[in-house]
Amino acid sequence: MSCWDTVQAYAFRSLGYGERLLPRDDFTICQQVTLIGSGMLWNIYFGLLALIAGFVLANAVAVAKASNNIWLRRPANWFILIFRGSPLFIQFFLAYFLFLTLKQSTGAFSWLTSAWAGALIVLFLNTAAYTAEIFYGALRSVPKGEVEAADAYGMTGWSRFRRVIWPTMMRLAWPAYTNEAIFLFHATTLVFFAGFPIVKQGGDALYYASYFADKTFNPFVPYPILAGFFILLTLCVIGIFGLINKRLNRHLPQQEKRKLRYRPQLIR
Amino acid sequence: MGLYWAFGTVLILLAITAPAALMFGFGGAMAARSNVLPMRWFGKGYIAIVRGVPDIAFFLFFVIALDQGFEWMRHQYLCPDWDQPIRQGNDFVVCQAAKLPLGDAPQWVHEVYGFFTAVLTFAIVFGAFAANVLFGAMNAVPKGQIETAQAYGMTPAQIFRRITVPQMWVYALPGLSNLWMVLIKATPLLFLLGVEDIVYWARELGSSKTPRFTDYPHGDWRLWYFLGLLVFYLSFTKLSEFVLERIMKRLTHGQATLGGAS
Numbered sequence: 001m002s003c004w005d006t007v008q009a010y011a012f013r014s015l016g017y018g019e020r021l022l023p024r025d026d027f028t029i030c031q032q033v034t035l036i037g038s039g040m041l042w043n044i045y046f047g048l049l050a051l052i053a054g055f056v057l058a059n060a061v062a063v064a065k066a067s068n069n070i071w072l073r074r075p076a077n078w079f080i081l082i083f084r085g086s087p088l089f090i091q092f093f094l095a096y097f098l099f100l101t102l103k104q105s106t107g108a109f110s111w112l113t114s115a116w117a118g119a120l121i122v123l124f125l126n127t128a129a130y131t132a133e134i135f136y137g138a139l140r141s142v143p144k145g146e147v148e149a150a151d152a153y154g155m156t157g158w159s160r161f162r163r164v165i166w167p168t169m170m171r172l173a174w175p176a177y178t179n180e181a182i183f184l185f186h187a188t189t190l191v192f193f194a195g196f197p198i199v200k201q202g203g204d205a206l207y208y209a210s211y212f213a214d215k216t217f218n219p220f221v222p223y224p225i226l227a228g229f230f231i232l233l234t235l236c237v238i239g240i241f242g243l244i245n246k247r248l249n250r251h252l253p254q255q256e257k258r259k260l261r262y263r264p265q266l267i268r
Numbered sequence: 269m270g271l272y273w274a275f276g277t278v279l280i281l282l283a284i285t286a287p288a289a290l291m292f293g294f295g296g297a298m299a300a301r302s303n304v305l306p307m308r309w310f311g312k313g314y315i316a317i318v319r320g321v322p323d324i325a326f327f328l329f330f331v332i333a334l335d336q337g338f339e340w341m342r343h344q345y346l347c348p349d350w351d352q353p354i355r356q357g358n359d360f361v362v363c364q365a366a367k368l369p370l371g372d373a374p375q376w377v378h379e380v381y382g383f384f385t386a387v388l389t390f391a392i393v394f395g396a397f398a399a400n401v402l403f404g405a406m407n408a409v410p411k412g413q414i415e416t417a418q419a420y421g422m423t424p425a426q427i428f429r430r431i432t433v434p435q436m437w438v439y440a441l442p443g444l445s446n447l448w449m450v451l452i453k454a455t456p457l458l459f460l461l462g463v464e465d466i467v468y469w470a471r472e473l474g475s476s477k478t479p480r481f482t483d484y485p486h487g488d489w490r491l492w493y494f495l496g497l498l499v500f501y502l503s504f505t506k507l508s509e510f511v512l513e514r515i516m517k518r519l520t521h522g523q524a525t526l527g528g529a530s
Contacts, residue, residue: 086501087453093467094494101491186322193324193460210328219336223329227321234320 003030014038014202022201022211029221032212036225039205040233042192045116046204047185050123054184057124058131062169063161065136076132083129088122088187092194095122115196123191127184134180138173139165171248178241182234205229274466275500277383278455285390286451290444292395297402311399318396324457330389331461386461394451401443405436438519445512449505456497470494 006028009019013035023031065076083091099112112118142165150164189206192198198207205226212222299311318326409432417427459467470493 081506082498082502085505086498087456089456089459089467090494090497090501093470094491094498097491097494189322189324206322206325206328209325213328213332217332219329219332223325226325227317230321230325 003028006030007034010034011038012041014041014204014208016200016202020200024215027212027216029225032208032222033225035208035212036205036222036229039203039208040229042202042204043185043188044233046120046123046188046191047181049120050127050188051181051184053124054127054131057128058135059166061128061132062135062139065132066139079125080129080133080136083126084133088126089190089194091122091126092119092190092196095119096195113197114199115191119191119196123184123188126187127180130180131177134173134176135169137176138169141172142168167248174241174245174248178238178245181241182237185233185237186230274469278458278466281383281387281390281455281458282451284387285394286448288387288391289394289398289447289451292391293398293400293402296395296399297406300399300403301406315396315399315403318393319400323393323454324460326393327389327457327461330392331385334385334388382461386458389461390451390454394447394454397447397450398444401440401447402436404443405440406432408439409435441512441516441519445508445516448508448512452501452505452508456501466497466500470497 007030010031011034012018013022015038022035061076061079064072065080067073095118096113099109099118103110103113112121146164146168147160150160155163189204192203192207201211203211209222209226213219216222296311296314299307300315302308302311413431413435414427417431422430456467471490
């Protein structure tokens with residue numbers, strides 16, 4: 001089987017298309033690269049959707065945390081505390097068994113126990129909490145002069161928030177948010193190791209990497225391949241976020257532009 | 269009973285890993301600051317690679333890699349006249365005497381060995397993060413201090429020992445406390461490394477038909493066990509946050525920084 005055949009057979013294996021049986025012996029580098037790459041599709045799916053949805057929720061939570069109304073502030077605080085204070089791994093387990101109980105007691109919501117929905121919800125809430133904390137910090141450090149200038153122009157409420165506060169908040173939060181995004185993609189590898197079942201051996205990149213490591217008992221090939229894929233993904237994220245950062249800061253003089261630095265904030 | 273021991277396992281892991289990771293981090297930071305170019309490359313490469321790749325991948329990788337590395341070294345040492353290749357197809361073959369732990373060792377040796385590789389893995393991974401923090405902290409020590417020491421005629425080693433190291437801790441503490449939080453939250457990953465930790469026991473005890481504990485049959489309680497774990501971790505992080513705040517206050521006492529109020 002040539003390498004091209006392998007790619008055709010396994011490129012979408014993680015989604016359930018293509019060859020049904022995984023290779024069992026005589027593993028080639030090509031098979032490993034193709035299958036681990038195919039698993040990356042799941043990582044990208046989880047990361048991208050959780051990132052987009054989490055961004056929206058994080059804005060709401062950050063504003064709620066900064067509000068004067070105690071009934072808005074308190075739930076936001078609790079939400080952030082719970083999702084930032086406990087390990088993501090435990091959250092996955094808890095959510096899975098919660099959904100399982102829900103499924104058994106009501107019969108509905110069976111789709112929640114599958115990884116594509118259930119894990120996505122957990123990741124979404126988790127990244128929303130971390131991002132909300134970043135945005136809240138940025139919101140607190142919006143320069144007072146800008147808000148006062150907006151007041152002087154007669155802007156209030158929504159228009160002041162949308163035209164003055166929010167853009168500055170984004171600008172300040174962006175470097176930290178980039179790290180959060182990179183880190184979220186790394187966290188997606190936990191999904192299939194934390195309770196959520198793997199249907200027909202269609203897992204994510206780490207699942208395939210550990211599959212090969214188990215079968216060949218040689219960790220020195222699949223894990224570096226996985227590392228290569230993730231470094232590539234990280235570079236893409238940095239590139240895209242760097243472009244957005246450039247656009248957010250386009251009005252600043254060149255020297256003052258804050259450079260985007262890759263400083264991930266470890267595990268959650 | 270196992271569940272309670274497992275909480276102990278987690279706490280012991282934290283107690284051993286934190287200093288070990290700090291040592292690795294110290295070595296890494298020193299290597300990254302070294303004047304010798306290959307050492308510097310090594311230190312910077314170590315920091316960059318471990319941080320750029322998902323940590324679970326590293327956990328899974330190092331457990332096998334360390335195991336095989338130890339066995340390979342023992343194999344070289346104990347059986348010099350072994351003529352077959354070590355990698356035969358899909359198998360990793362070393363001579364009987366080099367097996368780790370030995371094939372006839374009691375169960376607890378296996379468990380301790382597994383725990384030991386887990387600690388070493390955690391130390392390597394978190395060492396890289398700690399190295400990054402300490403590297404920044406060493407560079408943050410005010411230049412004036414170093415120059416004064418040079419004016420007194422201290423050698424670079426003396427400066428490092430007497431000036432840089434004692435002073436860097438204040439700068440390192442915020443990063444290190446962040447790292448400690450992260451370390452707490454990484455402990456459930458022990459489960460993936462094959463150690464019987466609290467996640468393992470929560471799954472075992474909670475599931476409805478446990479063959480080992482048929483005395484108290486009950487339904488599926490895993491949800492409640494995991495809720496308990498969640499609360500345990502939440503209170504643990506909250507407690508550490510409180511303690512670290514106190515330490516920070518103490519360390520910055522009388523310092524001319526924004527954090528050092530009076």
